[in-house]
Amino acid sequence: AVVSTQSTGETGQMYELIDQIIEELQRNYSKYLTDPKNHVPYVPIPHARDRLLLPCERSSMKHIWERAVQFIAQHESRVRVEMRRVQSEDFPVWYWVEATKSPSTMPQPDSTSPDFLYPVIEPLKET
DSSP states (O other), rough: OOOHHHHHHHHHHHHHHHHHHHHHHHHHHHHHHHHHHHOOOOEHHHHHHHHSSSSTTTTTHHHHHHHHHHHHHHHOTTTTEEEEEEEEEEEEEEEEEOOOOOTTTTTOOOTTSHHHHHHHOOOOOOO
16 A cells, blocks of 8 residues: 555654643643642643644644544543533543552452453352
């Protein structure tokens, strides 16, 4: 398959933008964890665009930005998209979904145990 160098360059720019978006969401989430009274756990998508793209880039990067937003919505399990009211206006927002660690009080399955791969399932009781 022949791929034009323009689309290859745009794809590279899209992935670079995705990395910047993820870093922005992680930074925002860290700020929220350290100071939940002054930070929110989400970032309005247009605000992220305005922070990551210079005003002179927004027009020329519009297509790449839209591809990055679509890619994140479809392929990034650590990011959830929702609509939120921000300062009396509705915006699509990104939430960083931090993987939660299981509490140490919960018993962890032993991966060498046969029950780990083949859990014991109780038969259904007839009623």
